[in-house]
Amino acid sequence: MTCPVMITAITAPAWPGIINKEDKTMANITSNNEDLLNKVKLIQPGVPIQFPTVKPGDLITAELINAIMRTVESLDKRVTALEGSSSVTVVPKGRLEVFYAIAPLVIEDITVKNEGKIKAGGEYIFIFSVTAIVDMETTYTVTPTINGNGSWIAELVMDGYTQNSQGNSITIPENGRKLIGVRVTVPDVNDECVGTLILSVTENTPGTKVTPGHAQVQVTVGEPPPTPVTEARVTLRLADSAASIVGEKVKFVRGNTEGRIQLNILFTKGGTYSTKAYLRNTSGWLGGSSNTSSFTIYIANQPNATVNKLINVKFTAGLSASDTELIFSVSGGDANIYVEYVLGLTVSD
Numbered sequence: 520m521t522c523p524v525m526i527t528a529i530t531a532p533a534w535p536g537i538i539n540k541e542d543k544t545m546a547n548i549t550s551n552n553e554d555l556l557n558k559v560k561l562i563q564p565g566v567p568i569q570f571p572t573v574k575p576g577d578l579i580t581a582e583l584i585n586a587i588m589r590t591v592e593s594l595d596k597r598v599t600a601l602e603g604s605s606s607v608t609v610v611p612k613g614r615l616e617v618f619y620a621i622a623p624l625v626i627e628d629i630t631v632k633n634e635g636k637i638k639a640g641g642e643y644i645f646i647f648s649v650t651a652i653v654d655m656e657t658t659y660t661v662t663p664t665i666n667g668n669g670s671w672i673a674e675l676v677m678d679g680y681t682q683n684s685q686g687n688s689i690t691i692p693e694n695g696r697k698l699i700g701v702r703v704t705v706p707d708v709n710d711e712c713v714g715t716l717i718l719s720v721t722e723n724t725p726g727t728k729v730t731p732g733h734a735q736v737q738v739t740v741g742e743p744p745p746t747p748v749t750e751a752r753v754t755l756r757l758a759d760s761a762a763s764i765v766g767e768k769v770k771f772v773r774g775n776t777e778g779r780i781q782l783n784i785l786f787t788k789g790g791t792y793s794t795k796a797y798l799r800n801t802s803g804w805l806g807g808s809s810n811t812s813s814f815t816i817y818i819a820n821q822p823n824a825t826v827n828k829l830i831n832v833k834f835t836a837g838l839s840a841s842d843t844e845l846i847f848s849v850s851g852g853d854a855n856i857y858v859e860y861v862l863g864l865t866v867s868d
Contacts (some may be wrong), residue, residue, distance in 0.1 A: 539595050540778060549559065553781050554620060556686065556810060563824040565645065579638060582835045590725070593772040597741045608724065608725060608726070608728045609655070610724055610725075610727060610728055611653050611654060611655050611657045611722060611724060611727060611728065611729050612653065612654050612728040612729065613651065613652045613653030613654055613728070613729050613730070614652050614653070614729065614730040614732070615649065615650070615651055615652070615653075615659070615720050615721075615722070615729060615730065615731055615732030616648075616649070616650040616652065616732055617647055617648070617649050617650075617718060617719075617720050617732035617733055618647065618734050618747075619645065619646075619647055619734050619736050619745070619747055620646050620647055620648040620649075620698065620747065621645075621646035621698070621747075621846070621858065621860065621861050622645070622747065622753075622858070622859075622860050622861075623643035623645060623744050623767075623857040623860070623861060623862075624745040624753055624754070624755055624782070624845075624847065624860040624861060624862040625637065625641075625643065625743070625744055625754060625755065625767065626754065626755045626764060626767065635743060635744070635754035635755065636741055636742060636743060636786045637705060637738060637739060637740050637741065637743070637844050638705065638712070638740070638741075638742055638743055639705055639706065639707050639708055639709070639710075640705060640706075640707050641704075641705050641766075641767055642702055642703070642704050642705070642766075642767060643677065643702070643703050643738075643744060643767065644700050644701070644702050644703075644844075644859070644861055644863065645700070645703060645716060645736060645738075645744075646698050646699065646700050646701075646859075646861060647699045647700075647701065647718045647734055648696060648697075648698055648699075648719050649661070649689070649691065649697050649698075649699055649732065650694075650695075650696045651691040651692075651693070651694065651695055651696070651729075653691075653694070653722070653729055654693060655693050656687050656690065656692040656693050656695070657690070657691070657722055657724065657729075658689070658690045658722075658723075658831070659688065659689055659690075659691060659720050659722050659723075660687055660688055660720070660721050660722075660723055661675060661687050661688070661689055661699055661718065661719075661720050662687060662718070662719045662720075662721075663675055663701045663716070663717070663718050663719075664716075664717050664719070664752045665703060665714045665715060665716045665717070665738075666714065666715050666717075667713050667714035667715060667738075668706075668708055668712050668713075669704065669706030669707070669708040669712060670706045671703065671704070671706055671714040672702075672703065672704035673701050673702070673703050673704075673716055674701070674702050674704075675687055675699065675700070675701060675702075675705060675727060675777050676700040676701070676702050682820060686777060694772060695826070699720075700717065700720065701718060703716060703738060705738070708740055709740065709741075710740050710741025710742075710817040711739060711740065711741055711742075712739070712740045713737055713738065713739050713740075714737075714738045714739075714740075715735060715736075715737055715738075716735065716736045716737075716738055717733060717734070717735045717736075718733060718734050719731065719732075719733040720732050720733065726771050741825070746858060747796045747824060747858050748851055748854075748856045748857075748858045750782070750784070750786065750787050750788045750854050750858075751784050751786055751787075751792070751849040751852070751856060751858060752785045752787075753782055753784050753785075753847060753849065753858075754782065754785070755780070755781075755782060755783075755862060756780070756782060756829065757780075757781045757784045758778065758779065758780050759778070759779050759781075760776060760777060760778050760779050761774065761776040761777060761778035761835070761836065762778025762779060762780060762834075765865070767863065768862070768863035768865055769845075769862060769863070769864050769865070770864075770865045770866070770867055771835075771836035771840070771864060771865070771866050771867075772866075772867060772868070773836045773837065773838055773840060773866055773867070773868050774835075774836070774838075775835065776835065777805075777833050777834070778833065778834060778835065779831055779832075779833050779835070780831070780832050780833070780834075780845065780862075781829060781830070781831050782830045782831075782832065783827055783828070783829055783830075784827065784828045784829075784830060784849060785825055785826075785827055786816045786818065786825060786826045786827075786828065786852075787818070787824075787825055787856055788816075788818065788853055789815075789816045789817050789818040789826075789852070789853060789854055790815070790816060790851060790852030790853035790854070791797065791813065791814070791815045791816075791851050791852070792813070792814060792815075792816060792849060792850065792852050793811070793812070793813045793849075793850050793851050794811065794812050794813075794821070794830055794847065794848065794849050794850075795807065795810065795811050795847070795848045795850075796830075796832040796845060796846070796847045796848075797810070797846055798834065798843050798844070798845060798846075798847075798864070799845075799846060800841065800843040800844075801842045801843075802839065802840070802841065803836070803837045803838070803839035803840030803841060804834055804835065804836060804837060804840050804843070805834065805835040805836075805837055806834065807840055810832050810833070812830065813851075814828065816828065816852070830847075832845070832847070834864075836866045840866050842863070842864065842866060843864050844861050844862065844863055844864060845861070845862040845863075845864055846859055846860070846861055847860045847861075847862065848860075
């Protein structure tokens with residue numbers, strides 16, 4: 520038998536009012552109480568909650584109170600589980616900016632105005648900048664493709680740009696930037712054959728609000744590599760002392776002897792320029808001399824006039840030196856340019 524509980528006041532906002540047992544007969548009170556209990560029992564997971572209204576004079580039993588408390592406990596458990604659930608997905612918002620940033624530094628061909636050319640069968644590293652103008656750190660999918668006559672190959676390379684990437688996912692912090700290298704292998708085709716290199720970057724959260732980004736570069740066999748700017752084109756002229764040209768890279772011999780890399784810059788516009796050379800991974804390498812310089816270029820006021828400038832950069836590969844990359848930049852001039860080139864360096868005993 521359920522024992523009725525007489526309550527003279529209820530302060531909870533869901534069931535306001537004053538109960539006065541003299542306002543109703545016991546039969547009516549019991550009937551009303553059962554109606555309230557039935558309404559509470561209708562509260563089920565997934566069904567909108569509609570709490571019953573208690574009127575003045577209604578009798579509230581322990582059974583009714585317990586039913587209400589169980590419902591509140593159930594609701595609390597479901598809310599707690601929802602707050603801790605990994606299935607709650609935060610959708611990032613923003614956009615991606617992708618552009619071609621650093622050109623491959625190729626070997627000079629002195630028969631074509633000192634301009635190095637893309638060769639059939641060669642391998643070249645093209646570096647892109649990916650900027651995430653996004654409201655949170657997240658992971659992106661990076662996909663390189665290249666289309667053209669013959670079997671062109673485009674593959675991601677890791678930081679350092681000397682090994683295959685272990686996947687095509689990268690994490691970029693909020694409003695962060697990363698450089699992505701793509702190694703292109705040119706097929707054995709004739710000059711003037713073109714490969715269209717595309718780097719696409721997407722954010723794959725379900726319902727994402729991040730606009731994808733992509734950049735496109737045309738690679739032509741028998742022509743200089745495309746560059747972000749045309750006012751200054753850099754080529755590799757020679758390597759000597761403890762350095763030598765092997766394939767499309769420069770090899771250094773470990774030891775205490777300094778190696779020299781000589782670069783040629785073909786200028787199409789005059790002005791005051793600065794150059795800088797540095798290694799991406801300096802561990803085991805010893806800094807050389809003349810790796811930063813400034814100079815002024817004067818170009819005659821004639822159609823297609825150009826000026827060549829030779830730059831020497833020097834490094835020593837210590838006993839613990841490992842493969843790395845030389846980054847060479849040119850900045851300034853009347854057009855206020857900034858362009859970078861990358862050249863692979865290897866070491867041997």
